[in-house]
Amino acid sequence: xxxxxxxxxxxxxxxxxxxxxxxxxxVTVAPTRVRxxxxxxxxxxxxxxxxxxxxxxxxxRGDGHGDPSDPTLLEVSLPxxxxxxxxxxxxxxxxxxxxxxxxxxxxxx
Amino acid sequence: xxxxxxxxxxxAITGVIGPNFPTDTKTVTTxxxxxxxxxxxxxxxxxxxLSYGFSIQYDLQYxxxxxxxxxxxxxxxxxxxxxxxxxxxxxxxxxxGDTTGFVNPGLIWFGRYIQLGGEVQIPINDxxxxxxxxxxxxxxxxxxxxxxxxxxxxxx
Numbered sequence: 218x219x220x221x222x223x224x225x226x227x228x229x230x231x232x233x234x235x236x237x238x239x240x241x242x243x244v245t246v247a248p249t250r251v252r253x254x255x256x257x258x259x260x261x262x263x264x265x266x267x268x269x270x271x272x273x274x275x276x277x278r279g280d281g282h283g284d285p286s287d288p289t290l291l292e293v294s295l296p297x298x299x300x301x302x303x304x305x306x307x308x309x310x311x312x313x314x315x316x317x318x319x320x321x322x323x324x325x326x
Numbered sequence: 327x328x329x330x331x332x333x334x335x336x337x338a339i340t341g342v343i344g345p346n347f348p349t350d351t352k353t354v355t356t357x358x359x360x361x362x363x364x365x366x367x368x369x370x371x372x373x374x375x376l377s378y379g380f381s382i383q384y385d386l387q388y389x390x391x392x393x394x395x396x397x398x399x400x401x402x403x404x405x406x407x408x409x410x411x412x413x414x415x416x417x418x419x420x421x422x423g424d425t426t427g428f429v430n431p432g433l434i435w436f437g438r439y440i441q442l443g444g445e446v447q448i449p450i451n452d453x454x455x456x457x458x459x460x461x462x463x464x465x466x467x468x469x470x471x472x473x474x475x476x477x478x479x480x481x482x
Contacts, residue, residue: 233391241394
């Protein structure tokens with residue numbers, strides 16, 4: 218049974234190592250950008266990062282991009298945001314072509 | 327799942343059930359007694375059995391990356407804590423209703439290229455065994471270890 222579980226899990230993809238703002242964090246100062254560091258190099262042309270408000274509207278500046286000096290980093294800039302709950306939605310394609318997707322929230326008080 | 331229950335999001339419950347049909351109703355073993363020289367036949371009846379089980383898992387990586395960064399350091403930020411409960415119940419041929427099974431608490435750690443797992447195997451009754459055992463497994467991600475050979479499509 219252990220074998221069945223292990224073979225069902227496919228973890229050869231990249232996953233977030235840490236993020237700014239942190240996953241699930243509550244901040245008092247509105248961040249000017251969202252940054253996520255992954256555990257492997259990304260293909261920036263195929264990786265995306267968006268931020269939505271609690272109504273599901275995209276609120277980032279639409280300039281999600283990788284960092285030429287750090288291939289593990291994905292970031293997007295933000296306009297001044299009011300207090301609320303925001304959802305970060307990411308899609309990361311690793312150098313080996315594997316895609317992973319995910320999302321998390323942070324709160325501005 | 328509501329925000330108040332967010333720490334339950336990394337929790338998973340899995341289950342499996344299936345019958346085991348033997349290809350023969352009995353297994354006959356013949357051997358020669360070394361003392362008397364007589365031929366002995368041993369007959370073992372193969373019963374139909376029902377295998378079933380479930381597992382409870384908590385994914386610390388999912389907690390850290392998708393729910394709440396609780397600051398787990400390496401290697402705990404890449405672990406799954408789990409308990410498995412595999413059982414088997416005999417259905418005929420003299421052992422109707424006899425059940426064997428185990429409680430297997432364990433850990434899985436996974437990186438980008440390898441996955442390691444270990445469990446303690448605790449029998450639930452005398453019929454399942456008398457001693458505590460250990461299960462381990464190593465899983466290599468072949469396509470990630472060799473992205474230019476096994477990790478590529480054979481036909482393009």
